[in-house]
Amino acid sequence: MHINEMRMLRWMCGVTRVDRIRNEYIRGSLKVAAVTEKLESRRLSWYGHVMRREESHVTRRVMNMNVSGHVSRGRPKKRWMDCVKEDMNKKGVSTELTAERDEWKRKTCCADPT
Incomplete structure (x- = not known):
């Protein structure tokens, strides 16, 4: 990319x-800014948006859902939530910060350099 x-x-x-x-x-x-930084920023932006929704909303329920079934052999597939956790570690933010929209945006946004 x-x-x-x-x-x-x-x-x-x-x-x-x-x-x-x-x-x-x-x-x-x-x-x-680099396209990878933009992707990380947009991924965290969407995560914050979903986490601010009420617990009964469809997207929030899907994020908390566990799927039962057979796990294939080998290395686990990289999931969207794995990427979000990596991005959060890189930016130094936690899930609790999602409730404060302005603070979340300030810490996770990747603006173009001026």
């Missing part, structure tokens, strides 16, 4: 890999 993003940014600037210009310089000149 990062490679495709940088390819598009280089194309926007009219620069090729042959010009040997660093990715950080290109990203800084366009004033754009």
Whole structure:
């Protein structure tokens, strides 16, 4: 994903890999945040939105649901909630903070650099 993003940014600037210009310089000149940071921010934004819903709402019930059944062999599949927990650890926030919308947004939002 990062490679495709940088390819598009280089194309926007009219620069090729042959010009040997660093990715950080290109990203800084366009004033754009990395797409992975944007994804983390949007994932945490949606998680906060769902956690502020009442307990009886469908999305909240689905998040707390446990599915019974056979577990296949090998490494466990990476789930959406696993990604959310990684993002929360990276940003240094906890689930209790979701109740305070402004604080949650301030700590999890990834704005473009100015």
